[in-house]
Amino acid sequence: MSEVRSKKQEVRSKKRTSCLLPLASRLLSLASCLLLLASGAYAELGDKVAGKEVFEKRCKQCHGEKGEGNGIIAEKVYPPPRNFTSGIFKYKTSPGDQVPRDEDLLRTINEGFGEASMPAWKDIMTEKEKRDVIAHEKTFSDVFEIDDPPEEINYGKEVPFSEQSVLKGKELFKKAECPMCHGENGKGDGVKKLKDTWGNREWARNLTKPWTYNAGSKPKNIFARITIGIPGTQMPSFNFTEEERWHVVNYVRFLADETRRVKKEEEDKPLKAKYINIEIPWDADAPEWKGAPFKAVKLFPQDQTEEKYFKPTNDGITWRVLFNDKELAFLIEWDDRTKSVPGDVEAEKLSEGDLFEDAVAIQLPRVILPRIPIEEQLPSIRHGDNEFGVNIWYWSSGTTVRPQLTKVVYSDGIGVKRVEPDNKVGLSGRGVYKGGIWKVILKRGLKTSNPKDDLQFETDRLIPVAFGNWDGSNGGKGNKHTATQWYWLILERS
Ligand code: HEC
Ligand code: HEC
Structure with missing residues (x-):
């Protein structure tokens, strides 16, 4: 094996020397030199000194001046920015413990990360800036002090999807x-x-x-x-x-599940509740629910008051609504890596710190005034305000000694609230956790006996809806939760 490798290295260094030959004399070898430079020796084209400037402008805040992963906002992001002096890189296409290829570093810079705060620089930085910053990045650790560029793994023959x-x-x-x-x-x-x-x-x-x-x-x-x-x-x-x-x-x-993907172009479109002329099923897998239109929406962290930024683990929910002549129900689904029921031994084992209940909430305006455009009577997203209050339907997963809980909170802004038990307004909720998914149904009459306080659902009107979510295994409790922006719901009989 090592023999094979040193052969390869020999061939490579030969190729490199030939790059130095007079260009005009060997057109063919020029082409192969360019190829070689484009793949292996890419960063050598970068300028470390210029790269330092780029790094200080774009990367230092997170990765720290000396690349130690301790920039001024490092504490606020999760997972933490990489400490480049460790010489460890996660996402590479070189085998074993070989250093990442320049293409890997470039990919990270261009695309950023799907599940971390590292931004995508594709359209922000020039190609030269990217090459330069890579050259600078490599000075933080001596793992890059090698003669030959790392290899690429062998992909063999791709087996088509079937x-x-x-x-x-x-x-x-x-x-x-x-x-x-x-x-x-x-x-x-x-x-x-x-x-x-x-x-x-x-x-x-x-x-x-x-x-x-x-x-x-x-x-x-x-x-x-x-x-x-x-x-x-x-x-x-x-x-x-x-x-x-x-x-x-x-x-x-x-395994990809498209029902969880947020579709940007759909965000502002109202979700149509589906009318049925039978009882709304409590079984989330019933055909009535499966046939209802749904929307996947993004959750953002709320609590920024704590010293350490709250690190959310659930990034979105998918919701749909059914109604009949008497009642309306939301089905809210979200992927949650943990079923957080305090007292449960397995859940305690996986929890980060204290274990709290998983929970979800639906926020609705308390009243919708006729003849006033809905945009002009939209309550503050953060629990309403003193002009426009909200109803918050809250459900939590219960503990080993107490069943699941459903309640209604009437709020006029953060901290200004009154709580009513579910039975007074006829709200009922039920949640089932299976296969890494919570499916929670919250049901209420279209009308209640208290139209001043409870939203009365009317057909053919835009109804603002927002959601909150708590992951009890990840410190989610009280203010520490994620929430969505306002979305629109519409009830149409046809
Ligand atoms: C807002 C914070 C932030 C900024 C700004 C930032 N990064 Fe990162 N970067 C991260 C985080 C967080 C990670 C680690 C993610 C993880 O471990 O999942 C990371 C990881 C990396 C990695 C390691 C990839 C791997 O395979 O392990 C590279 C390379 C990198 N960043 C380069 C850069 C460069 C170059 C810049 C500036 C052009 C930059 N980053 C700016 C947050 C940032
Ligand atoms: C011992 C635990 C463990 C096992 C076993 C494991 N994984 Fe992972 N996997 C992880 C962790 C942790 C991450 C996320 C790491 C990170 O990116 O910071 C991950 C990430 C991934 C990713 C995402 C890569 C990306 O680009 O973000 C894929 C795909 C994946 N694993 C597939 C698999 C497959 C397929 C198997 C089995 C053949 C497997 N994993 C076995 C722990 C594991």
Whole structure:
């Protein structure tokens, strides 16, 4: 093996020397030199000194002046920015413990991360700035003091996506114990509590949301992750045959769940509630629910008052609404890696610090005045205000000694509130956790006996709706939660 490698190195250094030959004399070798420079020796084209300037302008705030991962906003982002002096890189396409290829560093800079705060610089930096900053980045650690550029893993022959390949991949996924960390259905709800090399709590990726992958979700990207693992994390490498790895890739692709993807172009469009002329089912898997239009929306962290920024683990929810002549119900679904029921031994094991209940809330205006445009009577997103109050329908997962809880909160802004038990307004809720997903149904009459305080649902009107979410295994409680912006709901009988 080492013999093969030194042969390769020899060939490479020969190629490099030939780059120095008079260009006009060897046109053919010029082409191969350019190729070589474009792949292997890329950063040598970058200017370390100019790169330092770029780094100080664009990267220092997070990665720190000396690349130690301790910039001024490092404390506020999760996972923390990389300490480049460690010489450990997570997302690469070079085998084993070889350093990342320049293409890998460039990819990170261009695309940023799906599930971390690192921005995408593709359209912000020039190509020269990117090359220069890479050259500078490499000065932080001596792992880059090597003669030859790292190699690229061998991808072999890609196995096309097919049902058969997916089935084979599913078996191998189990055999490789991927579910221990990623959960049976890939929702990231494994049973193992994970820490990275630097001692931070880490969570296995939710494989049903490929848009959150940090190193790309193309088949080749996934193949590289399975082949190499993710250094610095507990994600191992797998020495299956090439063909077997391609089957696993196809299974991972199969896991993608489009019902969780936020569609930007759909954001402002109202969600149509579906009318049915039977009782609204409590079973979230009933055909009535399956046939209702749905919307996936993004959750943002709320609490920024704590010293350490709250690090959300749930990034979105999917909601839909059914109504009949008497009642209306929301079905709210979200992927949650942990079922947080205080008192539960398994849940306590996975929890980061104290364990609280998982919870979800729906915020609605208290009244919608006729003849005034809805935009002019929109309550403040943060629990309403003294002009326009809100109803907050709250559901929580219960503890081992107390059942799930549903209540209505009447609020006129943060801290200005009154709580009523659900039975007074006829709100009822029920949640089921299965396979890494919470499915919670909250149901109420279209009308109540108190029209001044409770929203009365009318058809053919835009109704503002917002959501809040708490992950009890991740310190979610009280103000520490995530929430959405306002969305629109409309009830139409036809
Ligand atoms: C807002 C904060 C932020 C800024 C600004 C930022 N980064 Fe990062 N960067 C991160 C975080 C967070 C990570 C680690 C993510 C993880 O571990 O999942 C990271 C990781 C990296 C990595 C490691 C990738 C790997 O494979 O492990 C590279 C390379 C990198 N950043 C380069 C840069 C460069 C170059 C700039 C400036 C052009 C920059 N970053 C600016 C937050 C930032
Ligand atoms: C011991 C725990 C563990 C096992 C086993 C494991 N993973 Fe992971 N996996 C992780 C962690 C942790 C991450 C996220 C690391 C990070 O990016 O910081 C991850 C991330 C990933 C990603 C996302 C890569 C990206 O670009 O963001 C994929 C895809 C993946 N794993 C696939 C698999 C497959 C397939 C298997 C089984 C063949 C597997 N994992 C086994 C812990 C594990």
